[in-house]
Amino acid sequence: MTTSVLAAPPKGQGQGRGRTKLSHDEILRYSRHLILPEVGPQGQQRLKDARVVLIGAGGLGSPAALYLAAAGVGTIGLVDFDVVEESNLQRQVIHGTGTLGQSKLDSASARIRDLNPHVHVERFETRLTSENALEILADFDVVADGTDNFPTRYLVNDACVLLGKPNAYGSIFRFEGQASVFYAKEGPCYRCLFREPPPPGLVPSCAEGGVLGVLPGIVGSIQALEVVKLILGVGETLVGRLVLFDALQLSFRELALRKDPGCPVCGNAPTITELIDYEAFCGIEAAPTYDGAEVSAPDVAREIREGAGVVLLDVREPQEWDICHIEGAMLLPLGTLPATLGALDDRAKIVTYCHKGVRSLKALEILKSAGVSNVRSLRGGIDAWSRAIDPSVPRY
Amino acid sequence: MAVTLTLPTVLANLAEGNKTLEAEGHTLGDAIDNVSGRYPQLASRLRDEDGTPYPFVTFYLNDQDIRLNGGFDVELHEGDEITIVPAIAGG
Numbered sequence: 001m002t003t004s005v006l007a008a009p010p011k012g013q014g015q016g017r018g019r020t021k022l023s024h025d026e027i028l029r030y031s032r033h034l035i036l037p038e039v040g041p042q043g044q045q046r047l048k049d050a051r052v053v054l055i056g057a058g059g060l061g062s063p064a065a066l067y068l069a070a071a072g073v074g075t076i077g078l079v080d081f082d083v084v085e086e087s088n089l090q091r092q093v094i095h096g097t098g099t100l101g102q103s104k105l106d107s108a109s110a111r112i113r114d115l116n117p118h119v120h121v122e123r124f125e126t127r128l129t130s131e132n133a134l135e136i137l138a139d140f141d142v143v144a145d146g147t148d149n150f151p152t153r154y155l156v157n158d159a160c161v162l163l164g165k166p167n168a169y170g171s172i173f174r175f176e177g178q179a180s181v182f183y184a185k186e187g188p189c190y191r192c193l194f195r196e197p198p199p200p201g202l203v204p205s206c207a208e209g210g211v212l213g214v215l216p217g218i219v220g221s222i223q224a225l226e227v228v229k230l231i232l233g234v235g236e237t238l239v240g241r242l243v244l245f246d247a248l249q250l251s252f253r254e255l256a257l258r259k260d261p262g263c264p265v266c267g268n269a270p271t272i273t274e275l276i277d278y279e280a281f282c283g284i285e286a287a288p289t290y291d292g293a294e295v296s297a298p299d300v301a302r303e304i305r306e307g308a309g310v311v312l313l314d315v316r317e318p319q320e321w322d323i324c325h326i327e328g329a330m331l332l333p334l335g336t337l338p339a340t341l342g343a344l345d346d347r348a349k350i351v352t353y354c355h356k357g358v359r360s361l362k363a364l365e366i367l368k369s370a371g372v373s374n375v376r377s378l379r380g381g382i383d384a385w386s387r388a389i390d391p392s393v394p395r396y
Numbered sequence: 397m398a399v400t401l402t403l404p405t406v407l408a409n410l411a412e413g414n415k416t417l418e419a420e421g422h423t424l425g426d427a428i429d430n431v432s433g434r435y436p437q438l439a440s441r442l443r444d445e446d447g448t449p450y451p452f453v454t455f456y457l458n459d460q461d462i463r464l465n466g467g468f469d470v471e472l473h474e475g476d477e478i479t480i481v482p483a484i485a486g487g
Contacts, residue, residue, distance in 0.1 A: 060487045061487070145487075146487040147485070148486055148487040150483070153485055170487070171486060171487065172486040173404075173406060173484040176405055176484070178481070178484065193454060193483075194451060194452050194454065194483040195451035195452075197452055198482070203482065204406075205485070206486040206487075209406075216487070242481070244479075244481065249415075254459070255456050255461075255479065255481065256459055256460060260463075
């Protein structure tokens with residue numbers, strides 16, 4: 001990789017793309033870059049001329065946006081539709097206590113403006129979809145994928161392949177991260193690595209499985225680094241390489257990625273030539289209805305008060321039980337359920353509960369298929385219980 | 397052949413928390429059978445009901461993607477290192 005992903009400037013327009021040259025203020029600000037022979041004034045001008053879009057202003061997008069803004073990337077696009085919540089702040093360092101409740105775009109834009117007023121932020125306060133992705137991404141030179149779900153990852157990949165854009169990819173889970181640059185013009189794409197996503201529910205999200213707060217700081221910074229190298233056209237990018245990072249071992253492992261000739265989007269005979277329905281592709285269907293299978297927190301509380309013989313079954317993990325649990329409940333983590341069913345009295349009126357009411361529905365299905373008939377799931381989980389019944393139960 | 401399997405955290409939990417496992421086998425498929433026998437919960441996460449690899453779990457044999465080298469039939473040599481890379485989506 002020795003050439004910049006930025007198109008060469010038209011003749012007669014100097015080093016840049018005909019946009020504003022570096023001001024004296026900027027020359028002073030970027031002096032540590034300018035004295036690097038690999039960057040220099042020409043490279044810094046390239047950074048200023050570059051347009052980079054970050055998909056997600058969360059754990060990965062936070063450090064990526066901060067470093068790209070500090071580096072002087074001229075235009076940063078941000079795509080996000082979330083609001084800053086307390087549980088974000090353990091890792092999403094672009095946001096702060098003072099911006100709780102604000103949209104992530106407002107919060108991130110203000111922080112970027114404070115960090116570097118020379119950066120122009122383009123805001124896309126929307127979910128990236130098959131309908132808007134090509135239009136949004138088309139105007140940018142580089143994409144950095146920091147989303148938190150499989151449908152959007154496949155959407156970003158396919159849109160980048162169709163548009164011929166490089167995608168600085170990062171992904172995290174618990175203590176481990178992955179990083180690469182997917183650039184179908186020069187190497188493999190995400191589908192060459194993982195042709196299809198796992199079925200819904202097989203791989204927990206960070207909200208369910210947890211993530212060490214420092215981890216996205218490292219992986220998101222690698223994404224920013226790769227973006228800068230792609231713009232400058234220096235060094236060896238992660239095109240064709242996958243980096244695995246293990247925070248607990250402090251180890252980096254590098255694996256070779258090959259372009260898959262049979263890849264459905266970037267292979268020799270692609271079958272995906274336009275964006276598809278990614279929710280359906282990832283097996284995510286409209287939420288099934290559980291008529292009568294769910295019960296609200298107030299109804300459960302009333303049945304307990306009335307002595308209706310309710311058995312509360314907590315299907316979360318032991319460490320979640322240690323954070324908080326409902327008094328009198330029994331802990332049987334979801335993963336142990338088929339094996340531990342014997343511990344249940346099949347005449348009991350069972351109510352399963354988890355954090356927010358998703359895993360408890362899976363538990364309900366397991367119990368029903370094992371012949372337990374009198375079982376319901378607490379709608380909204382212990383979170384709903386905390387809000388509606390017992391505020392002494394901390395929310396997490 | 398004695399080989400080493402490196403598991404990601406998400407799968408290590410199904411192997412009593414072990415991130416590296418020693419395994420025996422002439423082919424990668426044999427080695428997977430070998431560890432699946434010891435850790436039954438791991439079995440269905442490494443291959444589908446037909447015994448073929450999932451499209452969302454990639455196996456590397458000494459840093460090379462096995463899909464390009466014979467898949468689960470690839471022959472193993474003493475001391476080979478197998479790395480299992482699952483799709484993760486957190487951000």
